Amino acid sequence: MTPCARCLGLSLAAACAAGSLAAQSPVLSAGATVVGVRAQGDGISGPTRNAGTVLGGLATARFGKVEVEGRYLEGVLQPQDAASSRRDLVEGQLAVGFHATPWLATQTALRARTYVMPEGGGGTERWLVWLLGVRVETPLVGTLVRGDVGLWGALAMSANVGSTDGRSGRGGDAGVTLQLPSRPLWFRLAYGIDRGSVAGAARRETVEEFTLTVGVQRR
Amino acid sequence: MIATAALVAAATPAVGQDASDLVAQSVRAYQGLEFDAAAGLLRRALTPPLADSLDAAERVRALSYLGAIEQLREHRDSAMAVFRRLVLFDPRYRLDTFVFPPEVTRLFDEVRVRTKVVAIRVPADTLIPLQQGWLPVWLFPSSPHDVTVAIAREDGRPLRALYAGPLGDSLKVRWDGRDSTGALAPRGRVWLTVASRSGGGGGATTARLVQLPLELDFALDTEPHPTAPGPGQLLPERAGRRTGVRSLAAGLLIGAAAVSLPEIVAPGERPSGTRLAVGGTLALSGVIGYLAQPPGRPLPDNIAANRARREEWKRRTDAVIAENARRQRGAALHVRAGGQPVAIERGEGGAP
Numbered sequence: 423m424t425p426c427a428r429c430l431g432l433s434l435a436a437a438c439a440a441g442s443l444a445a446q447s448p449v450l451s452a453g454a455t456v457v458g459v460r461a462q463g464d465g466i467s468g469p470t471r472n473a474g475t476v477l478g479g480l481a482t483a484r485f486g487k488v489e490v491e492g493r494y495l496e497g498v499l500q501p502q503d504a505a506s507s508r509r510d511l512v513e514g515q516l517a518v519g520f521h522a523t524p525w526l527a528t529q530t531a532l533r534a535r536t537y538v539m540p541e542g543g544g545g546t547e548r549w550l551v552w553l554l555g556v557r558v559e560t561p562l563v564g565t566l567v568r569g570d571v572g573l574w575g576a577l578a579m580s581a582n583v584g585s586t587d588g589r590s591g592r593g594g595d596a597g598v599t600l601q602l603p604s605r606p607l608w609f610r611l612a613y614g615i616d617r618g619s620v621a622g623a624a625r626r627e628t629v630e631e632f633t634l635t636v637g638v639q640r641r
Numbered sequence: 642m643i644a645t646a647a648l649v650a651a652a653t654p655a656v657g658q659d660a661s662d663l664v665a666q667s668v669r670a671y672q673g674l675e676f677d678a679a680a681g682l683l684r685r686a687l688t689p690p691l692a693d694s695l696d697a698a699e700r701v702r703a704l705s706y707l708g709a710i711e712q713l714r715e716h717r718d719s720a721m722a723v724f725r726r727l728v729l730f731d732p733r734y735r736l737d738t739f740v741f742p743p744e745v746t747r748l749f750d751e752v753r754v755r756t757k758v759v760a761i762r763v764p765a766d767t768l769i770p771l772q773q774g775w776l777p778v779w780l781f782p783s784s785p786h787d788v789t790v791a792i793a794r795e796d797g798r799p800l801r802a803l804y805a806g807p808l809g810d811s812l813k814v815r816w817d818g819r820d821s822t823g824a825l826a827p828r829g830r831v832w833l834t835v836a837s838r839s840g841g842g843g844g845a846t847t848a849r850l851v852q853l854p855l856e857l858d859f860a861l862d863t864e865p866h867p868t869a870p871g872p873g874q875l876l877p878e879r880a881g882r883r884t885g886v887r888s889l890a891a892g893l894l895i896g897a898a899a900v901s902l903p904e905i906v907a908p909g910e911r912p913s914g915t916r917l918a919v920g921g922t923l924a925l926s927g928v929i930g931y932l933a934q935p936p937g938r939p940l941p942d943n944i945a946a947n948r949a950r951r952e953e954w955k956r957r958t959d960a961v962i963a964e965n966a967r968r969q970r971g972a973a974l975h976v977r978a979g980g981q982p983v984a985i986e987r988g989e990g991g992a993p
Contacts, residue, residue: 565942596899613919632915
C-alpha cells in the first residue's frame with residue numbers, strides 16, 4: 423500500500439477514536455472461541471494443505487461509537503496431504519472500529535499470524551498485516567439475531583518469506599450473532615477468509631476460518 | 642443713548658457665535674441693568690439649535706437670569722413660566738440669594754413650591770447580583786409632596802410598586818429586579834416612573850409623571866435544553882409491512898455474501914463447505930425474522946430501546962435544568978439608565 427493510504431488509515435482511526443472516547447461508559451464484552459482453520463499455501467516448494475481446530479479468546483470494549491477489540495488464537499494445524507507438514511498457528515489481532523451509523527462501521531487492525539514449523543521444516547513464518555475495512559451489520563430477528571458482513575484490504579504487510587516485492591492482502595468475513603434477551607450471553611457463528619501474497623517470493627497463503635464464539639457482555 | 646446703542650450692538654451675536662458666549666454677554670448686560678438686551682440674548686441662547694450646545698449648568702444659569710430679568714421687567718407671568726421651566730429642568734436647583742434680589746428669589750420659591758416634580762438619579766450602568774443586590778434610586782423633589790414610585794413595562798403596564806408616600810428632602814428607594822410576583826423582570830426596556838401627587842388625603846391627584854427608561858439584561862449564560870428524540874430518532878415500536886421483508890432480504894443478502902466471500906477474496910481457491918453453514922444460518926435467520934415480525938406486532942426490543950433513549954433525554958434535560966438553576970442563582974441583573982427622563986403633565990396641579 424502507498425504511504426498515502428497508510429496515512430489515511432491512521433488518520434481515520436485516530437480521528438474516530440478521539441471523537442467519542444471521552445465521557446462514555448464502556449460496554450465490555452469477552453468471549454471464548456473455537457476456530458476451525460483451513461490453510462492453503464502455494465510456494466516454490468509446491469502447495470501445502472493444513473487444517474485444524476484452534477482455541478482462543480477475544481475481548482471488546484465499546485465507547486459509544488468507538489470499539490476496541492483484541493483477539494488471540496493458538497493451535498495446531500495438521501497436514502492434509504503428504505506434501506505438507508504439521509504447523510503450529512499463533513494469531514493475534516488488535517482492532518479499532520468506528521460505528522459511523524448503526525449499520526455501518528469502519529475498522530482498522532493490526533494482525534500478526536505466525537506458523538511455527540517443526541524442526542527442519544523451514545523455521546518460523548510470520549505474517550504481519552495492517553488492514554482497513556468496512557462492515558455492514560443489520561438486525562435479522564429483532565435485536566435477538568444480527569447478521570454482519572465485512573471486507574478489508576491490507577494497508578501494509580510484512581512476511582518473512584524471502585522477498586518483499588509485490589506484497590498484498592485482503593479478506594472478509596460474515597457472521598450471525600445471537601444475543602440472549604435479558605441475559606449477558608451471546609453466541610456467534612462466522613466464516614472468514616483471507617489471502618496474503620508476496621509475488622516476489624511466489625508465495626501465497628489463503629486461510630479460511632469457521633468460528634464459534636461464546637461470550638458475555640457487561641454494560 | 643449712544644452707550645445703549647453700543648451695548649446692544651456689542652450684544653448682537655455674530656454669525657457662528659455660540660450659546661455660551663451669548664449667556665456670558667447677557668449676564669454682563671444684566672449686571673449693566675440692560676434688561677431688554679440681556680433678555681434678547683438669553684432667549685436666543687435658549688432657542689434651538691443654539692440651546693442644544695448648552696450644558697446643564699449653562700442652561701440653568703441662563704434660565705435663572707432670564708427669569709430674574711422678566712421679574713425685574715415686571716413681566717411676572719413670563720418670569721413664572723421661565724422659573725417653572727427651570728424647576729422642571731432641575732428640581733434640586735435653588736436661586737442664589739447673594740446674586741438675585743429678594744423679589745426674584747421669592748417668586749422662584751413660589752413657583753418651586755407649586756411645581757411638583759422629582760429629579761431621579763440612577764447609576765448609569767449597574768450590575769446587581771440577583772440574590773442580594775438592588776438598584777438604588779435617589780429621588781429629589783422640587784418641594785416636599787407625595788409621590789408614587791413604580792416600575793412599569795415598556796407598554797406602560799405596571800410591573801412593581803416601589804414606594805408610595807411623602808417625599809421630603811430626598812428619598813432612596815431600591816429595586817431588586819423582580820416583578821410584584823417575585824419573578825425576574827423581562828429583558829429589554831422598562832420604565833422607572835415617579836408620579837408626583839398634588840392635594841392631600843383621598844383627593845390627591847397625579848400632577849406630573851416622570852419616566853426614566855431602564856434597559857435590563859441578565860448576565861446569565863444558560864444552556865439550551867436537549868432536543869427531545871423525534872420520530873426519526875426512535876425505532877418503530879410495531880412491526881410495519883416492511884419490517885419482516887427487510888429482515889428476510891438482509892438475511893438472504895448477507896448469507897449470499899458469506900457464500901460468495903471466497904470468490905471475492907481468493908478467486909480460484911477451492912473453498913470449504915463451512916461458508917455454506919454460515920450463509921445458510923444467515924438466510925434462515927432472515928426467514929425467521931420475516932415470519933416472526935408480522936405487521937402490527939409489538940417490537941419489545943425497539944420499545945425498550947426507545948424507552949431507554951427517552952429516559953436518557955429526560956436525564957440530560959434534568960441535568961440542564963439543574964445546571965441552569967445553579968447559574969441563575971449566581972446571575973446578575975445588568976441595568977443601564979442612559980436615557981433622558983420624560984415628564985408628562987397630568988392635570989392642573991402641575992401648572993403654576
